[in-house]
Amino acid sequence: MKILGFMGSPRPKGLNAQLIDSALKGAASRGAETRRYDLIKCNINYCRGCFKCVHENHELPVGKCPLKDDMARILAEYSSADGYILTSPVYDVGVTAVMKTFLERKFSLFYRQGGDHGKIPAARVPADFKKKVSFIVTGNCHDEYKESMGGPCFEAMESDFFIEQIDTVDKLFAGGADNMSPEQTAEKVKEAFDLGMRLVDVISSSRNDVSSIAS
Numbered sequence: 001m002k003i004l005g006f007m008g009s010p011r012p013k014g015l016n017a018q019l020i021d022s023a024l025k026g027a028a029s030r031g032a033e034t035r036r037y038d039l040i041k042c043n044i045n046y047c048r049g050c051f052k053c054v055h056e057n058h059e060l061p062v063g064k065c066p067l068k069d070d071m072a073r074i075l076a077e078y079s080s081a082d083g084y085i086l087t088s089p090v091y092d093v094g095v096t097a098v099m100k101t102f103l104e105r106k107f108s109l110f111y112r113q114g115g116d117h118g119k120i121p122a123a124r125v126p127a128d129f130k131k132k133v134s135f136i137v138t139g140n141c142h143d144e145y146k147e148s149m150g151g152p153c154f155e156a157m158e159s160d161f162f163i164e165q166i167d168t169v170d171k172l173f174a175g176g177a178d179n180m181s182p183e184q185t186a187e188k189v190k191e192a193f194d195l196g197m198r199l200v201d202v203i204s205s206s207r208n209d210v211s212s213i214a215s
């Protein structure tokens with residue numbers, strides 16, 4: 001099983017980095033192959049809104065984007081993965097521009113027939129709920145603000161995955177990010193580890209359920 005982590009903080013050694021490392025270790029402890037992408041280090045250009053990826057080549061699993069950067073390679077690996085962990089700090093009550101730019105460029109995974117204006121695009125390869133995703137959001141506001149600060153971030157990421165028929169396992173919010181005591185950090189790092197383990201467990205058990213119904 002392959003689990004990919006996408007880290008949306010511009011700080012490669014901040015709290016998000018610690019939490020995604022721990023989550024990926026949790027996934028690895030359950031036997032998963034893992035890889036961490038630091039989105040800030042990837043060459044991912046802004047979507048220019050040409051809609052070519054969505055309207056053309058419907059038979060391809062990933063649409064062709066005219067922009068030549070790292071995204072084609074990332075989406076090729078993305079398509080072969082079984083699960084995902086995304087982390088973002090709250091920036092201005094939303095995900096970072098780094099994460100948002102990545103989410104927009106996932107548009108090539110969708111398609112829309114010409115003339116279907118005004119409809120939500122469909123997944124080129126629907127995951128049929130066999131893949132899963134978990135999210136981690138950090139903010140300086142404390143945990144009691146999970147809904148007001150984390151909510152818009154979780155929603156932005158989750159709705160993008162729902163189009164692909166990938167549902168959510170966990171949403172972890174880590175508040176008080178820049179002023180955490182070592183004990184508080186250790187607690188969140190442990191919660192992230194558990195999130196990674198649970199993601200693999202839920203993917204495995206949902207696939208076992210499907211195969212036992214089929215047999």
Ligand SMILES: Cc1cc2nc3c(=O)[nH]c(=O)nc-3n(C[C@H](O)[C@H](O)[C@H](O)COP(=O)(O)O)c2cc1C
Pocket residue numbers: 009010011013014015016017088089090091092093094138139140141142149177178
């Ligand atoms: C431009 C900017 C905007 C921010 N906006 C918010 C915010 O709206 N709510 C909040 O709780 N924290 C906000 N923060 C604090 C970040 O969420 C915090 O620094 C981050 O979670 C730390 O994670 P990192 O170490 O992985 O970068 C903001 C920080 C920056 C730099």
